[in-house]
Amino acid sequence: MVKRFEQIRELLENQYIDVKFDPSSGLSPEKIASEFEEHRKEYPEETHIMTKAWLFHLLCTKGRIAVDAEDYFVDKLEHNNIMLKLRGETHLRLYNMEFQGEPTEVPGLYNTRLDVSHICPNWVELFKHGLVGLRDRAAQKEGVFYQAIVKVYDGAIELVKRWNAHCPNPSLAVLAKGPPQTFREAMQLACIYHELLEMDGEPIRSMGGFDQIYYDFYRNDIDSGRLSRDEAKELIKFFWMKFRAKTQGKEFGKNFLFGPIANELSFLSFEVYREMNVGDPKLSLRLSKDTSPEFLETVIKCIQDGMTSVVILNDEKWIDTLIRYGKTPEDAQNYVPIGCYEPAVMGEELNCPNAVNFNLAKGIELVMRDIRDNASFEEIYQAYFQLVEPEIDNAIALAKRFEKRWNEINPAPFLSGLMTSCLEKGCDISEAGAKYNTTGFICIGIGSVADSLAAIEQLVYKDKICSLAELKKALLADWQGYEMLRLTARNRVPKWGNNKNQVDHFAVEVADRVAKYINKNKNYRGGYFTAALYSINYSNGFGSFTGALPDGRKAGEPVSRNTGAMTAMDRNGVTALINSLTKIDLTQFPSATILDVMFHPTAVSGNKGIQTITAIIRSLFEQGGMAVHFNIFDANVLRDAQKHPEKYSNLQVRVCGWNVRFTDLELKEQELFIASAEEAS
């Protein structure tokens, strides 16, 4: 008898720590490793895809297993990350072979990699065919590629049988023979597929559109009386908790998508999310004009209550963008965010969004280092593009060389077996088997670039506060001895994010030109590079390798985050920030853009707060924004603001009829406000 979620929550949260695999159920990891070594010695000429398939099959059929009688879902196989290690070793060997010591990055400017880690399997196809159906589908064709697929699916089916023999479970009995029939069986199959695909070295990011792909199962179960509403909630909790338990909420995480049309399961899921109160999994919403206001309100209430992982996507705009960049209208409807927010067609597209990270702000530093002292502003501006564009070429060339080696590094038969186009083309995902093959190119620091260009123009050419030679010297000295000039640059020049055309037009022009420059490049897999405008946490990493910039930023400080203003420089509130951002044609960044919005709880609490957040989202999207997430300041942030007021000069404290900047308050007053923030939270 399975206990209720709340009774064994702690157990479920820690289910992947020190798993007790049954020693009698299979071979030890050491034995598995040595059998694999023997196999490789015996078949040195075997293709890598077959070698991997053999190891996959060995693990599934001989590895130790564990079944927790207190869990609805079974997914534990002892594999000791042996396949991930294999991927790592192969990657390193081929990396060295390909690049032979040649660097694949320029510190602070860009880095490149093989990104195999943003997968969204075709969950609909998986549920339609089941493991057996997928095996049989591949078995109809001949050749090594199909044999590899049959081998891994044979292994997976055998594993399901072994689990079921170890501890009988009605879902497993069904899945060993065919496709899932019930809500529970569908989730059980998703658990198994997730576990085995990640074992195979292809980390999954998106679990698909939850309220769409599971709805029929849910509906049939409820209508037939097999499942109660409460039981459905319990199942979702057990299912979702696995994804938090895997990483302990520390990194990555899984994305479950909702909308655009909400149904009973959509509401039920958010009820579950609220009750679980976890940061992982991450939920996203496709918001279109057809999304019901009641569902949007449900989502916003979660955000209000601090569940800030929720990302809201501009559905119509994303679909248009995907069509513009080559997807069919039908496929574009099936997009999912495959990481934090990067859109790709579920099961049909292999986008590697993180292949290139490029710090646009570093280009400013490099230009200012070498520009001649009597250059005009226009010459500096053109020099920036002349410097950045060849570097974009270099980064793209490196990313292509990584992709060229992909099929030797990590062919993925378990994933390819689920991709219709791989089966049709007869080639693996690593050999462009997917219908769409895109490679993301992330542009970082657009705000810092715009601010710097505006500062150069104003300080040197408009107000003539200093000469170009002086500004260059100041930057080289990291502003040492030029503090007044630095503060002038920082505090007396308009900044990106405040709806000031004097600076915003630079962001628009640079974004346009860079995006067009990137998007025209073909990648190695017959698809295209797609530009993105966000930064994850690279604004810190690249920032630490970026020297002083003309906007008053000191060497080593972070560059501007995502599409937002430089830290604390959006001083005119969220509406001005949105007005700045939406001057850029964001559809030129098909590999995603995101806006972070920060609120103080007093600005968005209660019923009025729901209306306020709704209006902000609707206005952002109406003006062309693509995706947004929210942070609502809590007392801890205010504490930090007390200690580091320079970072928080934009924090407006506004309480019923008057306003003051938080950092203008005296300590005692700040304490009061922190207390009220604690009250509000």
Place this chain on the structure above:
Amino acid sequence: VNGRIVDIKKFTVHDGPGIRTTVFLKGCSLACRWCHNPESISPNPQIGWFKNKCVGCGACAETCPNNVYTLVNGELKRDTKRCNYCGKCTAKCMYDALVSYGYKMSVDELVSIVLEDKTFYKNSNGGVTISGGEPLLQAKFCADLLKALKAEKINCAIDTCGAVNWSALEAVLPYADLFLYDLKHVNDKLHKEYTGSSNRKILENLSRLSELQVPIEIRIPLIPGFNDDNASIDTIGEFLGKLNGIKTVKVLEYHDLAHSKYKALNIPYKMLQVSKPSIDKLNRVTARLASYKLDIIDEH
């Protein structure tokens, strides 16, 4: 006519419905002890000095043509009597320790600034609120501004203390969609003591306004020791209950967060011993007011 502005705040959500821009005009007919925007009381330009941000760099002393500032052993002294508020010092103060309050702006300039957020007003049923200070001390400017905003179909609210001539209210009547009308006390003696002025005009104007069927939201600042006792609340409730057309009331809690601005402006702060009313107190007051058949707006 140009307006005397002290601040323009985008994305305000507590001054009327929806997302708004609030324009604060400079100069007030009252001088409430608890005023949270002391920089808006005087109609004249002022310069605030936030000592906690001052690093004593002396840039102001170098710039000032009237020797307002002197640097003594690295510590800044200010002689405000010499100041003619030219603002040169604030332009040079890179630490934002010196802040100018008050500037002139035309209706056209102001309209183009507030229209930047038109999409947000539309999607939130918001608009523009003219506040202060007492905006109706600049009635002609307010009327011109509101007229221009109405032409753009923007929802307009006026936040007034009511201590103005009726003609000033009359001037904006054709354009205002909502009056946010402050009521501090019905007792004239206490009113004079705490705000510096009689409440006669305030009560008269409110009575008159309430006959005209224009939307009015009464705002009562809840000030401990001044109007938070049952008797005071009852007199306010009785007065409002008798008026036609007054239905909605919002209670604004006193917070002592403005002290730093008083210091910066060198204005004595007379509310040092007063602290924020408790939630309990607030709930009791709103319940008491509600018993006079008033709808209390609760944003908590």
